[in-house]
Amino acid sequence: MTEPKTRQVEPAEDAYREELAFLAAYDTGRKPPGWLLTPRAAVTFVMGSEALILPKAVAGLPSRLAISPKFVGERALVERAVITLAGERGLLLVGEPGTAKSMLSELLAAAVSGTSQLVVQGTAGTTEDQLRYGWNYALLLAEGPSARALVPSPVLTAMRTGGVVRIEEVTRCLPEVQDALVSILSDRRIAVPELSGTDDATVHAAPGFTVIATANLRDRGVSEMSAALKRRFNFEAVGPIGDLAAETALVRRQATAALDRVEAPFAIDDVVLEALVTAFRDLRNGTSVEGWAVERPTTVMSTAEAVSVATSLGLANAYFTSDRDPLSLLPGHLLGVVRKDDPTDAARLLAYWDGAVRRRAESGTHTWRRLWDLRDVLDQ
Numbered sequence: 001m002t003e004p005k006t007r008q009v010e011p012a013e014d015a016y017r018e019e020l021a022f023l024a025a026y027d028t029g030r031k032p033p034g035w036l037l038t039p040r041a042a043v044t045f046v047m048g049s050e051a052l053i054l055p056k057a058v059a060g061l062p063s064r065l066a067i068s069p070k071f072v073g074e075r076a077l078v079e080r081a082v083i084t085l086a087g088e089r090g091l092l093l094v095g096e097p098g099t100a101k102s103m104l105s106e107l108l109a110a111a112v113s114g115t116s117q118l119v120v121q122g123t124a125g126t127t128e129d130q131l132r133y134g135w136n137y138a139l140l141l142a143e144g145p146s147a148r149a150l151v152p153s154p155v156l157t158a159m160r161t162g163g164v165v166r167i168e169e170v171t172r173c174l175p176e177v178q179d180a181l182v183s184i185l186s187d188r189r190i191a192v193p194e195l196s197g198t199d200d201a202t203v204h205a206a207p208g209f210t211v212i213a214t215a216n217l218r219d220r221g222v223s224e225m226s227a228a229l230k231r232r233f234n235f236e237a238v239g240p241i242g243d244l245a246a247e248t249a250l251v252r253r254q255a256t257a258a259l260d261r262v263e264a265p266f267a268i269d270d271v272v273l274e275a276l277v278t279a280f281r282d283l284r285n286g287t288s289v290e291g292w293a294v295e296r297p298t299t300v301m302s303t304a305e306a307v308s309v310a311t312s313l314g315l316a317n318a319y320f321t322s323d324r325d326p327l328s329l330l331p332g333h334l335l336g337v338v339r340k341d342d343p344t345d346a347a348r349l350l351a352y353w354d355g356a357v358r359r360r361a362e363s364g365t366h367t368w369r370r371l372w373d374l375r376d377v378l379d380q
Contacts, residue, residue, distance in 0.1 A: 008261060011117060012070075012110035019045060020110065022065045025058045032086045034162035034208025035112055039082045042111035046071050046078050046104070071104050072241050072250045078104075084234040085112055085164065090185050090211045092170070095238035098302020101214040104238060105166050108212060113163035118154040122169035124222075128180045131155050132190055145194035155211075156190055162208030170213040172222050178229050185211065185232040218300070240284060241303055248277045250303065255310035264318035271367050272327050273310060279334060280306045283349070288356045295352070297338045297345035309333045327370055331377040350378045 013020065020036065027041040037045060048069030057063060071078065084091045085108065093101040109116040120130050133156050139149035158165035170178065184190060188205040195201045213233065215225075241247040252273055256266040282288045284301040299305075312333055313326045331353075338349045353375050360368035 011115075012106045013115055013117075016045070016068070016070075016110070018061070019065065019067055020114070021058075022052070022054070022061050023067065025061060026052050026054055032088075032208060034206065035086075036114040037111050039086050042082050042108070043075065043078050045111045046107045047075050070107055071100060072246050073100075073104075073238065077236055077238070078108075080234075081108060081236055082112075084236075085210050085212070088208070088210050090213065090233040092233035092235050093212065093214045093238050094217060094235055096240065096302060097216050097218060097300045098304030099238045099240055100303070101216075101238050102166075102168060105168075105212040105214055109164040109166055112210075113158075113161075113208065115163065116166065118158045118163060118165040120154050120165065120167045122167060122171070122173040122177075124172060124174060126173045126177050128177055129153065131177060131180045131184065133192065147195065147198070147200040150192065150195070150200070155184060156203055158211075159184075159188075159190065159203055159205040159209050162206035164209075165211055167211060167213040169215065171215045171225060175223055175226070178223065178225060181211070182226070182228050182232060185229075240281075244274070244277060244281060244289070247281070247303055247306070248274050251277055251306050251310050254307040255314050258307075258311045259314050259318065262315075264315065266314040267317055268310065268313050268326050272313070272330070275327070275367050275371065276309060276313075276330060277306055279330075279352070282356055283338070283352060290356070290359075292356050292359065294356060295348045297348045298341040299338055299345060301337065305337050309337065327367065328374060331371065331374045335378055346378065350375075353378055 023037050023041040023045055027038045027044075029038045029040065031038050035042075044067055049067045051064050051066040053064050054061065081091055081093070081104070091105075091108075093105055095101055106116040109118070120126065130153055133153055134151040135145075136149045136151055139146070143149065152160070155165050155167075157163070167173075167181070170181070173181075188209070190203045192201055192203065211233075241250065248270075252266070252268075252270075255268070259266040278289065280301045280303075282294050283297055286294055286296040288294055309330075313329055316324070316329055317326050335346060335349060338345045353372070357368055357372050357375075361372035
């Protein structure tokens, strides 16, 4: 009997532990202070490679290993991001929701410092203490301010260890919280006034410390970053996947992994998956692959949403195998996605059906004829 899984999702450093150890042994070139991998190996970890051969045997590692591709995007973008981190400068990944910014930040943190777990989730409720430090109040009351009573934030921990801290959705933090980040990135130290007169009164950043932040382009109006904070980051825009085949392969890979976690097979035909991804791309881009105009919905038709729909189709197929055709479920799931931000966008999806889907059906493609026959689902 197999052991039950204790985690729904493994952090990158655990999921790819063997790859990280292999790359550390494979590329022994120059590393920035405190780095687990060389910059070149860090890029290879994110982008993948064909089978590599270790220069000499290492106990517990295979002699030959292919590195799995984990991020679908420009290699040049990942190289620039790695160089930014090697220079101990803040890295800000910006883009539409669902473009794998968080995943990329996790992979980079795992490759650089061996852990992606030092994270601050930016929200309107994020406080300055979550960027600096807090206190164990039981100890504070018992013995007063002391190093033992201090509770370090993920940022403070990264500074002490020379690691990478991730700040998700930085523009969702209030301006006063963002201002605290300005001083951290400028001074590379945090003062603890309560410990004044002791060796612990100031925490200095160890070599290697840096910050990876993410921000959604649609959140600019939440808490606009100040010019001072912007100057302390290098910006990299993470865009949608440009290639249909690459996006389809990624959706299949992610949906398969999701079903693996519940020990169910992902058995959705390639034609169904391609139709799903094609519809998402048409609605996202405002034009079909044939060049026909498509009215874009308010909702971002992201790859992450496509993965969610593909996973739902796979689960329905696994648990209700004889009940229905997965393709027949696609219009309903698309309608659910399109309605998320604005329920009236259902009309835009219906217009897409009356335009691009109908024209493809008339061209004789079986899959799109079947989807056209399902138009009534959208009228509900």
